[in-house]
Amino acid sequence: MNLDDELRAALQREDPSPGFTQRVLAARMVAHAQSKPARKAAVPRLFWATAMAAMLVIGLAGLSEYRQKKAERAGHEAVLALRIAAEKLNMARDKVVRREN
Amino acid sequence: MRRILLIVLIASGAIAQLPAQLLQLRINGLDGLASKATESADITLDSNLLQMAAGFLAGDGKDKDQAKVKDLLVNLKAITVRSYKFKEDGQYRMEDLEPIRAQLRTPGWSKIISSQSKGEMSEIYTRTDQGKIVGFAIIAAEPKELTVVAIEGSIDLKDLSKLGGLGIPSIPIPDQGKKGKQE
Amino acid sequence: MLTQAVAANVSEAMTDDPDQFAELVREHQAMVFSMACRYLRNPALAEEIAQDVFLQLYRKLPALESPDHVLHWLRWVTAHRLIDHSRQEKRRPQSPLEDAPEPAAPSRDADPLLADMLRELVAALPENARVVMILRYQEDLDPMDIAQALDMPIATVKSHLQRSLAILRDKLSRRKGVGV
Numbered sequence: 001m002n003l004d005d006e007l008r009a010a011l012q013r014e015d016p017s018p019g020f021t022q023r024v025l026a027a028r029m030v031a032h033a034q035s036k037p038a039r040k041a042a043v044p045r046l047f048w049a050t051a052m053a054a055m056l057v058i059g060l061a062g063l064s065e066y067r068q069k070k071a072e073r074a075g076h077e078a079v080l081a082l083r084i085a086a087e088k089l090n091m092a093r094d095k096v097v098r099r100e101n
Numbered sequence: 102m103r104r105i106l107l108i109v110l111i112a113s114g115a116i117a118q119l120p121a122q123l124l125q126l127r128i129n130g131l132d133g134l135a136s137k138a139t140e141s142a143d144i145t146l147d148s149n150l151l152q153m154a155a156g157f158l159a160g161d162g163k164d165k166d167q168a169k170v171k172d173l174l175v176n177l178k179a180i181t182v183r184s185y186k187f188k189e190d191g192q193y194r195m196e197d198l199e200p201i202r203a204q205l206r207t208p209g210w211s212k213i214i215s216s217q218s219k220g221e222m223s224e225i226y227t228r229t230d231q232g233k234i235v236g237f238a239i240i241a242a243e244p245k246e247l248t249v250v251a252i253e254g255s256i257d258l259k260d261l262s263k264l265g266g267l268g269i270p271s272i273p274i275p276d277q278g279k280k281g282k283q284e
Numbered sequence: 285m286l287t288q289a290v291a292a293n294v295s296e297a298m299t300d301d302p303d304q305f306a307e308l309v310r311e312h313q314a315m316v317f318s319m320a321c322r323y324l325r326n327p328a329l330a331e332e333i334a335q336d337v338f339l340q341l342y343r344k345l346p347a348l349e350s351p352d353h354v355l356h357w358l359r360w361v362t363a364h365r366l367i368d369h370s371r372q373e374k375r376r377p378q379s380p381l382e383d384a385p386e387p388a389a390p391s392r393d394a395d396p397l398l399a400d401m402l403r404e405l406v407a408a409l410p411e412n413a414r415v416v417m418i419l420r421y422q423e424d425l426d427p428m429d430i431a432q433a434l435d436m437p438i439a440t441v442k443s444h445l446q447r448s449l450a451i452l453r454d455k456l457s458r459r460k461g462v463g464v
Contacts, residue, residue, distance in 0.1 A: 001398075003449065003452065003453060003456075004421070006398060006399070006402060007402055007406075007417070007421040007452075008421050008422075008424070009399060010398070010399035010400075010402040010403050010406075010421075011318075011322055011402075011403065011406065011417075011418060011421045011422040012318075012422065013314040013315055013317075013318040013422060014314060014317070014318055014321070015313060015314050015317065016313055016314075016317040016327075016330070016331050016334060017327070017331065019211065020309075020313055020317070020331060020334070020335075021306050021309045021310055021313065022211070022229060022232065023211045023213055023331075023335060024306075024309050024313075024335050024338045024339070025232075025302050025305070025306055025309075026211065026213045026227045026229065026234065027213040027214060027335055027339055028302070028305065028338075028339060028342050029234075029258050029259065029302075030213060030214060030225060030258050030262075046140040046141060046142050046184075046186075067153075068157075070150075070153060071153035071154065071156055071157040072157050074146060074150040074151070074153045074154035074157065075153070075154040075155075075157035075158045075167070077144050077146060077150075077154070078146055078150075078151065078154040078155075078158070078170060078174055078180065079158070079167065079170045080142065080144065080182075081144045081146065081180045081182045081250070082170055082173060082174075082180070082261065082264050083264050083265070084142065084182055084184060084248065084250060085180075085182070085237075085239060085250045085252065085261060085264075086261050086262055086263070086264035086265035087265050088223070088239045088241040088248055088250060089225065089239060089258065089261060089262055089265065090262055090265040091223060091241065092214050092216055092223035092224075092225050092239065092241065093214070093262070095216040095218065095223060096214055096216055096336075096339070213335075215332070232302075
C-alpha cells in the first residue's frame, strides 16, 4: 500500500450538500443590505401600537368607518411588525459582521 | 441591560389558511409568556388584512416611510409577530422555542444566520423558490426579551433592512399603562 | 473559463450580481467545505464554517486581484478559521500524535474502510499537523506552498508531515493485514 496515494484518495475533495450556493447567496443578501446599525430602542412597539389601537376604537361609527379604522389599524400593525423584523434582522446581521471581523 | 425579546416570525407556504394555522401553533407555545411580560406585541396579519393595510398606507403618498412599508407589503401573504419583554431573566426557556425551530428544520427552510453570544441567540431562516425568498423567519432570544417574526411571501431583505433606520413613528403615544397587547 | 472572466475584474463579483458571485462559490465550495469537513469530521459544522468563509470572501473581493489570489486567500482564511475554531471550542487538547486513537481493525478487502480510517486518523491529529496534512493531501500543495498558506516556517511544515506520516504508518501497520 502506498500511503501517499491512499491519503490523497481518502482526502479528496467533495461537495457540500445540495443548495449550499443558494444558502450562501441568501446569507449574502442579508449581509449586503444597506442599513444603519439597529438601535435597540428604535421601535416603541407595544405602547405605540396599543395607543393606535385605542385611538382607532374611539369614535367608531358605522360599518364604513369601522372598516376604515380596521384598515388603519392593520396599516399601523404592519408598519410595526416590519420595523420589528428589520430591527432584529439588522441586529443579527451586525453580530455576524462583528464576528467575522 | 439584557433584554429578552421573543419574536416569532414564521413564514409558511403559499396557502392562504396558513397564517391561521401558524397562529394556532404559535399561540399554543408562547401564550403563557404574555402574562409574564411587561410589554408584549402580538401581531397577526393575513392576506386580507395586509391588503387593507396596503390600501391605508397608500394614502396620499406624502409619507415616504409609509410608502416604503406599502411597497414591501405588496407581495406578502402573512406576517406574524410575537414579542415579549420581561422585567427579569429566566421568564422563558429555550425549550419553549423548540416547536418553532422544529418547523424551521423541515425541508425547504434554510438557516442562513446563526449567532450566539453572552446569553443571546439570533437565528434567521429563509425559504426560497427559484432563487427568490418566499418565506422569512427570525428568532431573537435575549435574557429579558424574546421575539419571533414570520413573514410569508416574496420579500427583499435589503428593503426590509432599510426600515430599521426609520426611527420612531411621528404619531404621539399616549400613556397606555403596563401592558399594551394588541387585538 | 469563468476564472478568466473573473480575472478581468474580480471586484465585479462584489456588486449586486449574484450570478457572478454564485459562480465563484460553486468553483471553490468543494475545496473550502472539504478542508472543513476533513478537519472537523462534522459536515453540518463544516458547511456553517464554509458559509462564513464565503461571506468573508464577498466582503474581501474588491481587494483581491486575481483568481490565484482568491484561491490563496480562501485557503489561508479557511485554514486559520478552522484552527481558531478548534482553539475556541477546546475540543481537542494538544495531545501528542502518539496518543491518536488506533482505528478499528479493517476488513481485508475494504478500501473504503481504509479511507475512512485514514480520515479519522488525520482528524485526530493536533490542529496544526491536521491542517498541514489536509493541505498536502487534499490540495496537493508542496511544503513551500503550505508554509505560505499557513504563515508557518517550512521546517515546521516538513516536521508536521514527517511525524504525522510516521504515526499513521505505525498505527495502520499494527492492524493485521494492513501493510504500509
